[in-house]
Amino acid sequence: MNSKSPLQRNVFPTRKLVVGCLLPVLLLGSVVVWLSLHVQPAVRMPVSRLPASTREARHEDYVGSQACASCHASQVNQHARSGHARTFYRTDDGRFDSQVDGRQFKDPERGVTFHYHAGPGGLSVTLPERFPDDAFPLHFGLGSGHHAISFMTLVPGTDGRAVGIEHRVSLFGEDHEPGLTPSHRGQAVTQEVEHFGRVRSPELLDRCLGCHTTTYRREGLKLTELQPHVGCESCHGPARRHVEQMQHGTIGDTLGLTAISWTATEQIRRCGECHRRPDMLESPLEPDNLKLVRYAPVGILQTACYRKSEGRLSCTTCHDPHRPVSRDAQHYETRCLSCHSAEPAQQVSCKVSSQKGCIACHMPQVEVHPGMSMSDHWIRVRGADGLMSKER
Ligand code: HEC
Ligand code: HEC
Ligand code: HEC
Ligand code: HEC
Ligand code: HEC
Ligand code: HEC
Ligand code: HEC
Structure with a gap:
């Protein structure tokens, strides 16, 4: 990097920045430049709760999903194929190399082209039109890829704590088509690093990691004691004691394995610690608010099926928490009919279609x-508009 590099301009200069910026660059090359910038955590979001497991437990109480395999083989095998087992990756494990290496994406708003590279240290991206000499690293990939994968990089903030840079480009669908990350549209650049992505505050970064991993500890820019993905212990709580007890044949005390005894309401709220609950919303709880569609627990808690069924409707009425989500409408319609069949007469059934098609219409x-x-x-x-009619 020479003294005219754009990276030295415009980035909330502090003394720390200058020292941090030059030394590693001389030693290690240009990817490091970005990691030694001190970024202003501009975005302030209300902090909502992390999953209970991440919040309260000690890291050493977690044993990892593989430790369950010897006794709960079926749950472990099924879970391994589900979206929950694919929520968080380090990019240096090579998983994304073939989809990303050599690829280019032209930013439809800013006109510049991102170039992607895979190497032993993980993925990186360049913007040759703006920064001819510098590559920006992409440390982690979040999301299974069924809908999307977004990339996150940890860099030091102005106060020394790590902030996250959420990359401007995500991969969409099973074909991993690049496109602008949701919420990045129309985003202005107020400091250099924002050419590559949005600055996520230390608090929000911890929330992303809290929902997408089972447990981790953040030390500076490193994640240690990382159990990636939503593992068994995300829902059942840390299980070291259970495993030890079971290995020693101490039957009777399965303490800490919470999920099994949840009531419907408790379960919806617990799944909602990640899938969002009404009290975590930043937009209004109204029937025609399209943003709520992402948040299954919010919808379920509003529906008459939950409110009028005396605790009989929960997420596990329709989803096996250990299996990949079913894409078969009939699987769900069987569930609807368990409460809405024409017989017995005390159930409320559909006058429009009493046997099938429930999912497409409702x-x-x-x-x-x-x-x-x-x-x-x-x-x-x-309503006739197809989607968001008012609840009756
Ligand atoms: C050495 C064997 C063994 C290992 C390893 C083991 N379990 Fe278990 N687990 C059992 C047995 C046996 C039971 C049934 C105990 C009972 O019904 O009292 C059980 C019961 C459970 C239950 C149901 C609890 C209930 O209240 O009915 C859950 C949930 C569970 N285990 C989760 C886990 C998880 C998660 C792991 C891995 C982190 C794990 N187990 C590892 C043997 C094991
Ligand atoms: C620790 C956070 C967390 C908890 C707790 C959690 N989920 Fe998830 N869940 C996720 C994330 C993250 C994904 C996204 C996976 C992806 O990118 O496709 C997901 C995906 C899913 C999917 C789609 C899975 C697939 O195979 O494509 C279903 C269904 C689901 N969750 C249901 C539940 C239910 C039911 C519960 C409660 C019993 C629950 N989740 C609890 C974080 C969580
Ligand atoms: C409160 C828990 C929570 C937080 C915080 C969170 N996620 Fe997620 N994330 C989920 C759940 C649950 C899903 C799956 C369902 C959905 O799409 O909402 C998901 C899905 C995703 C997906 C897959 C695409 C999709 O929408 O299904 C990506 C990518 C993703 N999250 C990235 C992030 C990033 C980046 C952050 C931080 C800026 C973040 N998430 C923060 C829970 C969370
Ligand atoms: C998304 C949350 C979630 C995850 C992840 C999860 N479980 Fe469960 N598990 C549950 C819930 C909820 C129940 C209660 C099932 C019910 O009510 O039908 C349960 C029940 C169980 C039971 C009791 C028997 C049964 O199948 O109902 C065992 C054993 C178990 N889980 C083991 C595991 C193991 C091992 C893993 C990891 C491979 C795991 N679970 C991952 C939510 C989860
Ligand atoms: C656990 C039982 C249960 C299940 C499962 C269930 N429902 Fe319901 N649902 C109810 C109850 C109870 C009501 C309230 C009926 C009344 O008005 O007395 C209701 C009401 C409805 C209504 C009317 C809503 C309104 O605002 O008036 C629709 C539409 C509906 N259910 C569709 C479905 C569909 C489609 C499924 C499957 C995807 C389903 N339900 C699954 C119990 C259930
Ligand atoms: C009455 C049945 C029913 C209940 C109850 C239910 N779901 Fe679903 N869920 C569905 C259907 C139907 C789909 C769509 C499956 C498909 O893509 O074909 C779905 C899909 C999902 C997905 C995947 C979204 C996607 O498009 O990838 C998630 C995540 C999810 N549900 C979470 C939950 C959570 C969390 C709860 C509890 C708060 C819950 N669901 C309760 C029926 C249900
Ligand atoms: C073609 C679209 C369509 C299909 C398919 C469909 N519904 Fe409906 N459903 C409606 C409409 C429209 C209404 C409102 C009818 C009215 O108010 O007269 C309704 C009403 C209902 C009600 C409220 C009944 C009442 O008297 O309050 C329930 C419950 C319901 N549907 C459940 C189901 C179930 C379960 C299935 C699948 C077996 C299903 N629906 C299939 C469109 C559909």
């Missing part, structure tokens, strides 16, 4: 982002 897929649709869990009668 839980349609709604586009939440161009090219990304999700099922609306606010089960209700919809």
